Amino acid sequence: MMNNAVEAHGLSVRRGGREVLHELDFTLTTGEVTGLLGPSGCGKSTLMRVLAGVQAHVTGEVAAFGEKAGSRALRHRIGYQTQDASVYVDLSVEENLRFFAKVLGLGREEVERCIEAVDLADHADQVVDNLSGGQIGRANLAVALLGQPDLLILDEPTVGLDPVLREDLWGLFHRIAEAGAAVLVSSHVMDEAERCDRLLLMRDGVFLADGTPRDIKEKAGADDVERAFLALVRGVAA
């Protein structure tokens, strides 16, 4: 059965005196990987911060699992990976995971599971500072996976990764969704669109399109999502 994990109505955000998200309406469904695609600076990260409950100056209604975004009851149910590496660079991968697991009240097996899920088992005892950018990103992702959250918010999790690993991670996102979670993945790379069950195409704080990759391409009369994006932008401008 499909359920709405997130429902947003008339969601707007002001930052620095300027409105950066404009009256957005959308839902996120459990069991699906939703891609949030758009150029950098279009508001993807702000939208994700709203869902994680850390963004100030939000108007409109945003609820996850029937609770207002950011409410205390949700803090156990949402996994959030920021775009920056929000891990301690002077601790090892395992120490990082163990610390965040303790904050969430989780045990060692869960730490191991998450390290393995991002394929960092060989580097678990290395200090984050000595890892490559891609490995740091995966350590960051592993923290978001802790506790098998019902809503997973991942801000550009595949940037700079080797294609094989990227493939593996997308496989992981789909397995997590199939297990019953809602997964929202942002990217500024349009060729990742095809890997999503559903897409939200974003530009300048509004959605250009909301649907399956196939629907969006058909509607725009384009062969790929990048061209569809262009066609939609030109359609809006015209």
Add this chain to the structure above:
Amino acid sequence: MTPRITLAVAARVLTQLRRDHRTLVMLLLLPCLLMSLLWWMFDELPGNTFDRTGPALLALFPFVVMFLVTSVTTLRERSSGTLERLLAMPLGKGDFLVGYALAFGLVAAVQSVLAVSLSVGVLGLDIAGEVWLLTVVAVGDAILGTALGLFVSAFAQTEFQAVQFMPLLVIPQILLCGLFVPRALLPGVLEAISDVLPLSYAVDAMQHLAAETGTSEVWGDLGVVAGFALAGLALGAATLRRRTD
């Protein structure tokens, strides 16, 4: 607040510190070196100046050092995104603040045990009161420094700015705490100001311990220091916002 989470924060801060050998060595050994320097300066002068200034310095080190270390580490935590991640998790603000205070309080305890042992045992610092109370006061000072450091980190965007809070908030307290001029001899206005600065009470407590055996004044001063530390932590909590721009 949840004890499990508070302790996890404290343990994590200590692990980070353990990794940073250079900082750890400096934290623990610099106060000893500075006490030795002070002793050497006054060694051949008439009068017992070392006995008068030594205790004040034992109060100063943990305060200044923990202020700097905390303001920089929390600033780093704010700018790296780890604080945001923690606040999106079921972590209470108290867990974060008290976790830091516990970790740095412990480091301060070790730091002062070393500095006090050296001063009293080797350098011949004369302490009339209970020596162990010197360490208790030092830990109180360290927690005060930690609390103030946590608070000011909210007002700094860069580590440069954080360090500049030292001349703003710490040096005036050092000047007015009675180390240079006994507080009773300060001009009226300055004495009144020194009466509302926490470091004055920390230094008072140390000087009472050095000069007399009674402890009631010491506990009174310590109470004031603890009050300031708690107020600092409360202000610090007010600056930790789950939602930011």
